[in-house]
Amino acid sequence: MLQLSNVHCLYGKIAALKGINLEIKEGEIVALIGANGAGKTTTLKAISSLIPVSEGKIEFLGEEITNLPAHVVVNNGIAHVPEGRQVFAELSVADNLLLGGYTIKDRAYKEKTRARLLKRFPRLEERKGQLAGTLSGGEQQMLAIARGLMSKPRLLLLDEPSMGLAPKLVYEVFETVKEINEQGTTVLIVEQNAHVTLKIADRAYILQNGEIVLSGDSREIASKEEVKKAYLGG
Amino acid sequence: MVNLKRNILYILIIGLILTIPLIIQNRYYLHIINIIGISIILTVGLNVLVGYSGKISIGHAAFYGFGAYASAILTTRFGLSFWLALPVIVLIAALFGYVIGKPILKLEGAYLAIATIGIGEITQLILMNWTNMTGGGAGFKHIPPPAIGSFEIDSEFRYFYLIYVMAIVLFIVTGWIIKSEIGRGWMAIRENDVAAHMMGINIVSEKVKAFIISVVYAAIAGSLFAHLVGYISPGSFSFQESVAFLCMVLAGGMGFMGGPIVGSVVLIYGREMSRTFNEYQLVIYGLLLMVIIIFMPRGIMGLLTGKTRSLIDLWKRGDSLGKD
Numbered sequence: 001m002l003q004l005s006n007v008h009c010l011y012g013k014i015a016a017l018k019g020i021n022l023e024i025k026e027g028e029i030v031a032l033i034g035a036n037g038a039g040k041t042t043t044l045k046a047i048s049s050l051i052p053v054s055e056g057k058i059e060f061l062g063e064e065i066t067n068l069p070a071h072v073v074v075n076n077g078i079a080h081v082p083e084g085r086q087v088f089a090e091l092s093v094a095d096n097l098l099l100g101g102y103t104i105k106d107r108a109y110k111e112k113t114r115a116r117l118l119k120r121f122p123r124l125e126e127r128k129g130q131l132a133g134t135l136s137g138g139e140q141q142m143l144a145i146a147r148g149l150m151s152k153p154r155l156l157l158l159d160e161p162s163m164g165l166a167p168k169l170v171y172e173v174f175e176t177v178k179e180i181n182e183q184g185t186t187v188l189i190v191e192q193n194a195h196v197t198l199k200i201a202d203r204a205y206i207l208q209n210g211e212i213v214l215s216g217d218s219r220e221i222a223s224k225e226e227v228k229k230a231y232l233g234g
Numbered sequence: 235m236v237n238l239k240r241n242i243l244y245i246l247i248i249g250l251i252l253t254i255p256l257i258i259q260n261r262y263y264l265h266i267i268n269i270i271g272i273s274i275i276l277t278v279g280l281n282v283l284v285g286y287s288g289k290i291s292i293g294h295a296a297f298y299g300f301g302a303y304a305s306a307i308l309t310t311r312f313g314l315s316f317w318l319a320l321p322v323i324v325l326i327a328a329l330f331g332y333v334i335g336k337p338i339l340k341l342e343g344a345y346l347a348i349a350t351i352g353i354g355e356i357t358q359l360i361l362m363n364w365t366n367m368t369g370g371g372a373g374f375k376h377i378p379p380p381a382i383g384s385f386e387i388d389s390e391f392r393y394f395y396l397i398y399v400m401a402i403v404l405f406i407v408t409g410w411i412i413k414s415e416i417g418r419g420w421m422a423i424r425e426n427d428v429a430a431h432m433m434g435i436n437i438v439s440e441k442v443k444a445f446i447i448s449v450v451y452a453a454i455a456g457s458l459f460a461h462l463v464g465y466i467s468p469g470s471f472s473f474q475e476s477v478a479f480l481c482m483v484l485a486g487g488m489g490f491m492g493g494p495i496v497g498s499v500v501l502i503y504g505r506e507m508s509r510t511f512n513e514y515q516l517v518i519y520g521l522l523l524m525v526i527i528i529f530m531p532r533g534i535m536g537l538l539t540g541k542t543r544s545l546i547d548l549w550k551r552g553d554s555l556g557k558d
Binding site for chain 2: 048071082090098102
């Protein structure tokens, strides 16, 4: 479904990605794991065209999407749930959701999707008139995910959904991700919390200094000694 | 039901507004009310840019001036009627908005503010120096009143209806746009442009749309102003005027539909009452801006609706700006 071939990205003169090769098949949950500054977020931003790719190619559903404008990428069916939630703080929960479906022109369809998502996330339903900035961290993360789902994406990019959340909420968020995947959305998830992520992911890539150093089946990866040492705390 | 009630309320308000000149017949007061109406048209547009899309402009007197001079020139030198000149001006203003907005809206914050000041100053220089077209510093005289057939709109009373019908129509149209997907997109850009980008909003083109609307409204206001007063000079479209319009939007309440109305009424009436302090107006506006930004960042409307949180509150709570 998504294929990155030899993707390079630069921040000024510094190479953040040095030739990433990555593949995601339809229906999978793929995890991208690495330490701070390894290039995880950069990879997601390259896919959704928020930063330019200096070399290499990104293909989605067989078509090249490298460096297309970001709004075109969303239209093609890739939604990006950003790091740190980034909800529209001074707008209501309901408006935040509608904005997630910004690229959908059919209003009735959009209303229906929103109603369905509000049912799916009852806590958002209760707070739909409230300003998004007044929600708790966990609720904001749920809102960010729901907002991402509004555009009916084929592929959902999740950037550190567990960041800054209490352990119980982390569990809840991952359960949600799993359910979303079971309902047919492919997921690429970036995480520092490798432990939980490897449990829900089908496959994983380990990123180090802008390069992929290891990839394969999640369970296999989780059992590797060097991974245990570096990312799973022994 | 709620909608019906609300519509009836709106119609009542509009009806009430339209009876103003029947009650207030003093020419001087009616003139101030007309100037307020013109200012409402301009600031409703400016509020789209500043209040909803979150981009500043301290140069909108330039587009106000463009509308005024363009209408004066088209109706005198080219013999067009006011009604024909207006759509021509709207089209040219929209084109200006696009050509100017596209490059300068890449700037943010203080840089954008300076660029818009630059546009204001360039316009001043053109108005001052293109003497054979604009009349230069001596101004442009004998601008004819608009007419429908032989019915001339030549009194403050008749002018009131021309201005306020336009203001009401533009206000309603703006309200629709704000409630639509476009308006929501602007607010998303204002709140968080990176996230807005991720939602698939084409940030550049949406910002340019907001800018075009603000420019077109300013030009319409300018055209009305020129015919109302009959004589215009570059001084009416100076930096001070740009600051005044921005103050009206800020004082009324950015991002509230009612903000520009409240701001225009309060500031223009205030200005008339303090004519004696004319030279100190920029000082007054400066102080006013500081007070508003510190104590009531969302203006009078913000205070009325209780949606305001001043910098002082944030500071007391140890919060930083813009973070929630």
